[in-house]
Amino acid sequence: MEVFYDMAITFYYASGSTFAWYVWFVLEHKQLSYDMKVFSFTGDDMKTPEYLAINPRGKVPVLIDEDLVLWESSAIVEYLEEHYPERPVLPGSSRSRATARRIVSEASCYLYPPLRGVMEQILWIRPDGDAAPAALDGYLQNLHRELVYFEGELSDDFFAGSLSIADFATYPLLALVNRLQERQPQHNMGSFIGPRLAAFMGRIEQLPYFTKTIPPHWKG
Amino acid sequence: MEVFYDMAITFYYASGSTFAWYVWFVLEHKQLSYDMKVFSFTGDDMKTPEYLAINPRGKVPVLIDEDLVLWESSAIVEYLEEHYPERPVLPGSSRSRATARRIVSEASCYLYPPLRGVMEQILWIRPDGDAAPAALDGYLQNLHRELVYFEGELSDDFFAGSLSIADFATYPLLALVNRLQERQPQHNMGSFIGPRLAAFMGRIEQLPYFTKTIPPHWKG
Numbered sequence: 300m301e302v303f304y305d306m307a308i309t310f311y312y313a314s315g316s317t318f319a320w321y322v323w324f325v326l327e328h329k330q331l332s333y334d335m336k337v338f339s340f341t342g343d344d345m346k347t348p349e350y351l352a353i354n355p356r357g358k359v360p361v362l363i364d365e366d367l368v369l370w371e372s373s374a375i376v377e378y379l380e381e382h383y384p385e386r387p388v389l390p391g392s393s394r395s396r397a398t399a400r401r402i403v404s405e406a407s408c409y410l411y412p413p414l415r416g417v418m419e420q421i422l423w424i425r426p427d428g429d430a431a432p433a434a435l436d437g438y439l440q441n442l443h444r445e446l447v448y449f450e451g452e453l454s455d456d457f458f459a460g461s462l463s464i465a466d467f468a469t470y471p472l473l474a475l476v477n478r479l480q481e482r483q484p485q486h487n488m489g490s491f492i493g494p495r496l497a498a499f500m501g502r503i504e505q506l507p508y509f510t511k512t513i514p515p516h517w518k519g
Numbered sequence: 520m521e522v523f524y525d526m527a528i529t530f531y532y533a534s535g536s537t538f539a540w541y542v543w544f545v546l547e548h549k550q551l552s553y554d555m556k557v558f559s560f561t562g563d564d565m566k567t568p569e570y571l572a573i574n575p576r577g578k579v580p581v582l583i584d585e586d587l588v589l590w591e592s593s594a595i596v597e598y599l600e601e602h603y604p605e606r607p608v609l610p611g612s613s614r615s616r617a618t619a620r621r622i623v624s625e626a627s628c629y630l631y632p633p634l635r636g637v638m639e640q641i642l643w644i645r646p647d648g649d650a651a652p653a654a655l656d657g658y659l660q661n662l663h664r665e666l667v668y669f670e671g672e673l674s675d676d677f678f679a680g681s682l683s684i685a686d687f688a689t690y691p692l693l694a695l696v697n698r699l700q701e702r703q704p705q706h707n708m709g710s711f712i713g714p715r716l717a718a719f720m721g722r723i724e725q726l727p728y729f730t731k732t733i734p735p736h737w738k739g
Contacts, residue, residue, distance in 0.1 A: 355630075369615050371628075373593070374620035382614050393588050393602050407628070408591075408706070409576075448575070501546035 308333035311353070311361040313345065314514040317411065317471035318372040319360040324467035327407045327508035329386045337515070341478045372402060376464055388464050402465035410449065410472050413441035418475075421483050435486075443491045447480050448477070450493035456502060470503045478517065528553035531581040533565065534734040537631065537691035539580040539590040545596050546686035547728035549606045557735070593623060596684055608684050610735050615679045622678045622685035630669060630692050633661035638695075642728070653737045655706075666696070670713035676722060690723045698737065 310333045312319045326333055338359060345357045354370045362367065362375045364382070369375050378408060380389055389396050407479045408429050416438035449469065453457060460467035473496060480489035490501075501507060530546060532539045546553050558579060565577045574581045576589045582595045583586065584602070589595050600609055609616050611705060613688045616715050636658035669689065672678060678685035693716060700709035712720075 367617060369617050369621060371621045371624040373624050374617055377597075378613060378617040381616065393598060395600065397587060397589050397594055397598040399590045400597050401589060404591035404593050438611050 309363040310335045311338065311350075311359050311363075313338040313359045313483075314516045316359050316383065317475055318407075319475075320471035320512060320514065321372050321464075321468045322360040322362065322375050322376070322379075322510045324470070325379055325388050325464070326505075326507075327386055327512060328462075328467070329379060329383050331379070331383060336429045339516075350393075373407070376403075377397055377465075380464075388420035388467065390459050390461050390463055392460075395461070395463075398442075399463040399465040402452065403416055404467040406449075406465075406468045406472055410442075410445045410469070413445060414475060417442060417479065419487075421479065421486070439486060439488070442476070442488070446491040446493070446496065450496050453495040453499055457499070466499070466503060470500065473500055521565040527585055528557045530571075531579050531583075533558040533579045535738045536579050536705075538693055540691035540694075540734065541684075541688045541730060542580040542593050542595050542599075543732045544581065544690070545599055545608050545684070547732060548682075548687070548726075549599060549603050551599070553585055553599035557731045559675065559736075592688075593627070596623075605642070608682075610666060610679050610681050610683055610685065612680075615683075618685040619685040620670075622672065623688040626669075626685075626688045626692055628715075630662075630689070633658045633665060633691055634695060637662060637706075637708070641699065641706070649679065659706060659708070661676075661707070662696070666711040666713070666716065670716050671718055673696065673715040677719070682726075686719070686723060690720065691719055 304379070308326070310322065312323060312335055314337065344350065345359065351357050353363070353368060356370060358370065360372055361370045361373060363369075364378075367378070369378060374390065387401055417435065420435040420438060425488075448508060457463060458469065473492060476488050476492060479486070479511060521723060528546070528551060530542065532543060534557065552582065558570075565579065571577050573583070573588060576590060578590065578701055580592055580595060581590045582598070583589075583600075587598070588671060589598060597606065600607060609619055637655065640655040675723060678689065691713060696708050697720075699706070
């Protein structure tokens with residue numbers, strides 16, 4: 300039975316936000332209808348009074364569904380899974396669900412921070428000059444260690460047995476590593492991604508909705 | 520109907536870990552039986568080969584239940600709620616559940632980092648001398664801003680309408696602020712906790728299992 304939902308959902312997104320990409324994957328996987336509002340990171344449009352009235356943190360992703368206004372990607376995805384259970388993004392067994400949620404947390408708490416640190420050092424302007432090279436080395440080391448860990452966590456096609464939130468949360472971070480490799484090849488970050496992670500990325504890139512979710516400014 | 524569970528659960532804990540305290544609250548709230556292994560932060564007992572074989576990150580909390588070995592507090596708590604649904608720690612409505620999960624994420628991603636930064640600066644030894652005062656000021660400012668935010672999020676007795684994971688995740692961080700205030704009153708951190716948060720803390724401290732969960736080394 301096919302179920303149609305009204306386009307009640309508004310999705311606030313910014314091109315390049317890995318957490319917003321995560322939510323986008325889930326919306327697409329569930330074949331939900333949504334109205335997508337796209338911010339740029341270059342402007343200050345996430346810090347306007349109008350947007351801060353929606354999300355006081357001035358960040359994306361934000362999901363609005365009827366009278367619910369929700370931020371924090373982990374909360375948004377759990378809400379979508381509960382409220383729109385068709386085409387689930389959590390596995391069936393409680394053990395695999397636990398693994399999926401663990402990987403989501405580890406991607407956010409351990410893999411993202413050094414990746415963000417690298418980005419800040421090599422793509423954004425640092426005001427404090429001399430401190431940067433040592434900091435960059437530390438971030439690169441932590442990023443490498445985490446990618447070795449994630450390589451070891453991938454014993455199957457997907458992180459939690461079947462395609463799940465764990466994969467949707469992790470893929471955008473891996474894609475960002477490869478993008479940084481393209482733009483700053485001297486750091487050799489692409490070599491941090493092992494063969495299992497590389498094959499996993501290929502599987503995600505075969506999903507029918509994958510191309511649609513590529514950050515718009517990466518396509519330019 | 521009363522349901523009895525076998526003591527299948529092992530809970531790895533360290534005195535003073537706010538994330539382990541969060542899980543302890545949930546185990547106690549659900550009246551589960553568990554075997555608790557207590558680590559100290561002073562020794563290296565979380566970095567032994569034996570423990571790293573359980574959790575490669577060498578951190579607490581860890582929950583073992585039958586053949587499931589799980590880390591990351593958010594994943595542990597969702598698992599406990601799914602597997603032991605009696606005495607729920609998530610509200611009934613999907614809207615309130617979403618709020619509860621959002622607050623848990625914000626406590627971990629925004630409130631904890633500056634609090635940890637303050638702890639590192641004032642309780643632990645910093646090797647890099649001059650950098651510390653400016654860093655401490657930054658952490659204190661961010662901590663203050665976050666506590667103002669959390670004060671504003673508390674429009675009712677509890678963060679998500681009824682007692683939930685949001686409260687269990689947030690309380691340990693507030694208690695740590697007060698403990699730092701006692702030990703280093705010159706930073707005036709206690710004043711960052713507004714009247715609603717203070718009243719909220721009093722409500723948590725009235726829970727029948729509260730005293731049991733106070734970090735053992737805080738009682739000494």
